[in-house]
Amino acid sequence: MLYAILCYNDESAVWSWSKDEEDACMARLAVVQEKLAKQGKLGPVARLMPTTAATTLRKDRDPPLVIDGPFAETKEQLLGFYVIDCASLEEALDIARDLGKANPGGAYEIRPLAVFRPGVAAA
Amino acid sequence: VSDLAWIDAALTSARPQAVGALLRYFRDLDTAEEAFQNACLRALKAWPQNGPPRDPAAWLIMVGRNTGIDAARRAKKSAPLPPEELISDLGDVEEAVVERLDGAHYRDDILRLLFICCHPDLPAAQQIAVALRIVSGLTVPQIARAFLVGDSAMEQRITRAKARIAGAGVPFEAPGPVERAERLSGVAKMIYLIFNEGYSAAAGEAPARAPLCDEAIRLARLLLKLYPAEPEIMGLLALMLLQHARVAARLDCGGEIVLLDDQDRGLWDRETIAEGLALIDKAMRHARPGPYQVQAAIAALHDRAARPEDTDWAQIDLLYANLEVMHASPIVSLNRAVAVNKLRGPEAALAMVEPLAERLSGYFYFHGLRGALLLELGRTDEARVAFNRAIALANTPAEAAHIRLQLDRLMAGAAPHQQPSPPAGAKRNAGGP
Numbered sequence: 442m443l444y445a446i447l448c449y450n451d452e453s454a455v456w457s458w459s460k461d462e463e464d465a466c467m468a469r470l471a472v473v474q475e476k477l478a479k480q481g482k483l484g485p486v487a488r489l490m491p492t493t494a495a496t497t498l499r500k501d502r503d504p505p506l507v508i509d510g511p512f513a514e515t516k517e518q519l520l521g522f523y524v525i526d527c528a529s530l531e532e533a534l535d536i537a538r539d540l541g542k543a544n545p546g547g548a549y550e551i552r553p554l555a556v557f558r559p560g561v562a563a564a
Numbered sequence: 565v566s567d568l569a570w571i572d573a574a575l576t577s578a579r580p581q582a583v584g585a586l587l588r589y590f591r592d593l594d595t596a597e598e599a600f601q602n603a604c605l606r607a608l609k610a611w612p613q614n615g616p617p618r619d620p621a622a623w624l625i626m627v628g629r630n631t632g633i634d635a636a637r638r639a640k641k642s643a644p645l646p647p648e649e650l651i652s653d654l655g656d657v658e659e660a661v662v663e664r665l666d667g668a669h670y671r672d673d674i675l676r677l678l679f680i681c682c683h684p685d686l687p688a689a690q691q692i693a694v695a696l697r698i699v700s701g702l703t704v705p706q707i708a709r710a711f712l713v714g715d716s717a718m719e720q721r722i723t724r725a726k727a728r729i730a731g732a733g734v735p736f737e738a739p740g741p742v743e744r745a746e747r748l749s750g751v752a753k754m755i756y757l758i759f760n761e762g763y764s765a766a767a768g769e770a771p772a773r774a775p776l777c778d779e780a781i782r783l784a785r786l787l788l789k790l791y792p793a794e795p796e797i798m799g800l801l802a803l804m805l806l807q808h809a810r811v812a813a814r815l816d817c818g819g820e821i822v823l824l825d826d827q828d829r830g831l832w833d834r835e836t837i838a839e840g841l842a843l844i845d846k847a848m849r850h851a852r853p854g855p856y857q858v859q860a861a862i863a864a865l866h867d868r869a870a871r872p873e874d875t876d877w878a879q880i881d882l883l884y885a886n887l888e889v890m891h892a893s894p895i896v897s898l899n900r901a902v903a904v905n906k907l908r909g910p911e912a913a914l915a916m917v918e919p920l921a922e923r924l925s926g927y928f929y930f931h932g933l934r935g936a937l938l939l940e941l942g943r944t945d946e947a948r949v950a951f952n953r954a955i956a957l958a959n960t961p962a963e964a965a966h967i968r969l970q971l972d973r974l975m976a977g978a979a980p981h982q983q984p985s986p987p988a989g990a991k992r993n994a995g996g997p
Contacts (some may be wrong), residue, residue: 451574451577453577453786453789454573454576454577454784455573456785457573457576457577457782458573462569474879476782480589490838490839490842491785491787491839493785493788493789493798493801493843494793494839494842495844496849508793509792509793509846510789510792510898512795516618516619522942524891545568545570546573556681
């Protein structure tokens with residue numbers, strides 16, 4: 442079963458990290474991700490730019506409305522996601538716990554995928 | 565990561581909103597800052613035990629308000645007691661806080677806090693220092709280090725600035741649209757000043773001053789979050805990101821500035837450049853160009869070129885021409901002349917540079933560029949005079965050395981090896997290294 446791990450945190454706190462803090466956290470995450478990759482469990486991984494780079498298209502009207510900024514103003518923002526392949530929710534949670542140890546603060550939403558098309562866009 | 569590191573990040577990120585709200589509440593900067601400090605002390609005790617609050621800023625505002633009121637009551641024994649619900653215990657702060665705090669104020673709170681720092685009576689250096697202290701929460705020694713002065717000198721500078729702010733009176737009314745736009749542009753200017761303090765640091769000083777660039781970018785992100793549809797704020801953030809992306813390539817191992825043409829472009833931070841480009845894209849959609857957007861677009865053209873010779877000088881020339889209209893300044897024209905030289909040769913460029921002589925006669929880069937153009941035209945005697953003038957005006961040994969190199973070539977009768985480079989570190993020079 443494929444799961445998405447959606448990463449939420451306070452982006453102003455995360456983007457206030459110093460270069461050293463940032464590098465240290467990325468290094469810790471890399472260890473976890475490498476382990477998952479070796480087990481063949483790691484799908485696409487994405488880190489999103491800050492919500493200040495976001496644009497929202499409200500398509501509940503015609504013509505759709507383009508708004509600067511994220512869809513919702515929240516205390517924690519969607520900052521990135523993983524797609525992982527695991528046997529059970531328990532395993533997905535274990536993986537999320539490992540990632541969480543490497544990158545504490547905020548929350549992960551673990552959400553099973555209904556459809557997955559890897560696509561062809563180059564990284 | 566320890567609790568402390570997390571709490572520290574949360575306190576830093578909540579600071580502008582919390583101090584801004586406390587300032588609105590107490591109408592006095594010192595009281596607001598002290599209340600915030602007290603709230604932070606309580607947070608350091610409470611958060612590791614109870615876990616982080618859902619909304620750290622709201623928590624700090626509430627607790628800061630209570631402690632500020634307590635302090636005021638102690639100071640003025642005769643003063644009437646504040647309403648009971650304001651001094652209730654901290655246990656129920658979190659549930660109550662959302663209802664009690666007027667969240668709608670927070671944009672104006674933060675803008676006001678930033679705005680009082682750029683009071684026109686304050687010299688630029690004081691504006692920056694006080695903003696870094698009040699809004700960013702940097703310590704006095706941290707700021708002193710960035711400005712290369714002693715702690716006590718910086719303490720005095722900040723105290724003087726704060727006294728002036730208090731004397732000038734803080735505008736507490738919610739601003740109207742025109743006033744808000746004026747405040748925004750004043751604040752944007754101050755943020756770019758902070759960035760340039762870090763960015764144009766001379767050799768050797770750069771490591772101490774680099775945090776100023778990070779802080780300026782953080783403040784611009786904050787401002788853009790508050791005003792997400794302002795193209796000039798997008799432009800400001802993009803401009804700083806696109807310049808800061810080159811930071812790793814800007815200094816050689818001796819700490820000297822490396823000119824744009826000579827930088828190892830592999831060291832440029834692609835992630836930061838991508839964010840800057842995304843912001844320009846967003847800004848352009850508004851079709852409301854301004855100086856920050858144009859400068860960001862110029863920086864973007866440099867960042868997009870895989871090699872110096874791939875630079876789209878025609879587009880850069882066009883953008884500088886736009887900038888000259890929006891923001892006429894001899895420095896903009898001087899920068900444009902660099903593009904013109906690449907496009908149409910030294911004669912055309914020199915024709916642009918000469919009329920600037922009177923206004924830029926005391927400016928190192930003017931004489932440096934003029935000398936290089938004259939040299940290219942074979943007017944060596946005049947070039948020598950210009951170079952000597954530049955050396956006399958050099959701000960750093962590195963600048964002087966760079967010119968001396970060209971002089972040496974000239975003396976040796978060698979053909980010039982390189983085209984004149986954009987003035988390194990020139991203010992308002994989006995294309996600079």
